[in-house]
Structure formats: C-alpha cells, structure tokens
Amino acid sequence: MAAKTTDTSLTDTASHLRDAIVRTSRALRQEAAAETGLSPSATAALATINRSGPLTPSELAELERVKRPSMTRTLGCLEREGLIERTPDPADGRSFLVAVNDAGRERLARLRRRKSAYLARRLRKLDPAEVDTLARAAELLERIREDERG
Amino acid sequence: MAAKTTDTSLTDTASHLRDAIVRTSRALRQEAAAETGLSPSATAALATINRSGPLTPSELAELERVKRPSMTRTLGCLEREGLIERTPDPADGRSFLVAVNDAGRERLARLRRRKSAYLARRLRKLDPAEVDTLARAAELLERIREDERG
DNA sequence: CGAAAATAGTTTGCTAAGCTAATTAGCGAT
C-alpha cells in the first residue's frame, strides 16, 4: 500500500484532499454557528492561545496563518465573550499578551466534551483504525502547514 | 495503536481535526485566489459536476452541501469563466442540467497537473505512508459527510 | 379542467472572516 507514490497519484490525492477539506470546513462553519456561538476561527485561536501560552497578537496571527487585522477581529470576539485576558507586554509598550482565562478554559473543556459536536458525532460511527487515521491526518496537516513560509 | 478509542480521545481527535481543517482550508483559500483564479468552492463544484455527470443545480447544491442560492452564485462564476454548459432539463421546464464543457475539462486537468498547488507541493515532502494516510483521511471525511442528513 | 400548493431557480440583503491600505502609538538607532 502506498508503495506507488507517482506524481500523478500525488496530485490526485491533493485534489481529493482539498475538496474534502473545503466541504468539511463548510459543514463545520454551519455547525459552529448553530451550536457553540463561537466560529471555527475563534475556536481555533482560543485553542492555540491555550496551548502556546500567553503571546502577542502578532505571534498568534503568525501561528494561525492569518494577518494581524484579522486576528484583531478574532480577539475582539473572544474578548467580548469574556474568554481571554490582555496584559501589557513588559517588553514592548505597543503590544500586550493574550491569555485564556478561567471562563475560556471552561469553554474549551466544554467544547471538547461536547459529544454532539459535528465531528465527534461522526467519529463515533467509525472503527478505531479509521479514527486513528484521521488523528494522524490532523497531525500531518498541521505539520505541513508548519513547513510553510512562502 | 488506536486500540483505545475512549470518548475522551475521540472528542480530542475531533478538536484537533477541526482545527487542522479550519487552518488548512484558510491556507487553501489564500492560495487559490493567488494561483488559479478559481475559488476552492468553485473548484470543488466543477470537480463534482465532472464526476457526477450532468445534474441540476439543486442536486449539485445537495452534493456540495450548500443551499441553492449559494450554488446559483457559484454556477454563475463557473459560467462566466466559460467552464460549464447549461442545457434545458427535458423533464422539468423550471430547471436545467449543468455539465462541464471542454474548457472545463481542460481546466480541471490543468489544476490536477499543477505541481505547485499548495497541497501537492507539501505532499511531496512526506513519505508514501503519510501520503497514504492523508488519502484515506480524505475518503473518510467524504464518507462521514455522506452519512449526514441532519 | 382549472385553481391552489409545491418546487426550481434567482434576487436581495445580511453576516462572517479573510485581505490591503492607512492611522496611531511606541521603540530604537544615528
């Protein structure tokens, strides 16, 4: 299996993967609006802040691969929801550090717990090997995104 | 491996997968605008029309999991690019059938060929087993989307 | 048969979430 990784099968895989990601991401967005009151972008940002400790909006924007103005908006949304705290950056008066507060951690835990979340609901219909495949795919997607820089 | 599929690991996998998909889809959109002049949505729709033969806008909307007005817009875009043909639906005067024309097939082939496409470029850095994992993940994502219907 | 209900596609107007360009405020080097 996967013994033959010709360029053709490779670009073919790329096509299918792209379509699958586009469609799933669409479904996620719809679901998110209906279910959590927090957009997928905001959720992803919150998770990143939680994982990578207090960081500046610029750093966060870079991690999430969006531009700073976009992150400004997302942070505004998270702040309105009362999920993050801003503290002044001791090293730079223009900037500040963002951290998840208790409410944010609560929300993240709740999101993770949500059995009815779109993907979790569907994952429960798969067998363990298939779930594992998707778990590894998620890691791979993050990894190839990391390599990026132009 | 994957022997333990507790509900915890399952919802955890769901979280990671969702974030990975959201971020990758963002990267794809940016890339698409810059590179092909055709949005990921339009590309996915074109591929579906090509794969599933001539079909009505409603059927297409259902396959792509968008609402009819959204598909109207996407089709308008594909038509402006001269990639599809509409023929009257012999069975229903209100409707019509959409099919990919030569230019559309050309474009699809070109897209698939594009070695520099975002995902293809990154896939080439992975080893065959990893590419295979992503290929199977794409299938799984499509499959769990199929199950849907509320 | 003909009127009412249902359905296909479109139009209109809204929202979310990305972007770029321009602005404001603080940092740092000459």
Place this chain on the structure above:
DNA sequence: ATCGCTAATTAGCTTAGCAAACTATTTTCG
C-alpha cells in the same frame, strides 16, 4: 531628538455562506 520601523487598530473591500421573498413552472385535486 528625530526619523524610520514595527505593533495594533481602523476603514473599506471581497468572497462565500445564509434566509426570505419573488418568478415561473409543475403537480395535485376538487
């Protein structure tokens, strides 16, 4: 101390989704 750089924001644009309202046709049924 000033001038250029960088951080965040603001303003305005775009894309792509949605729902509701509209038009045209089909289907149903009295």
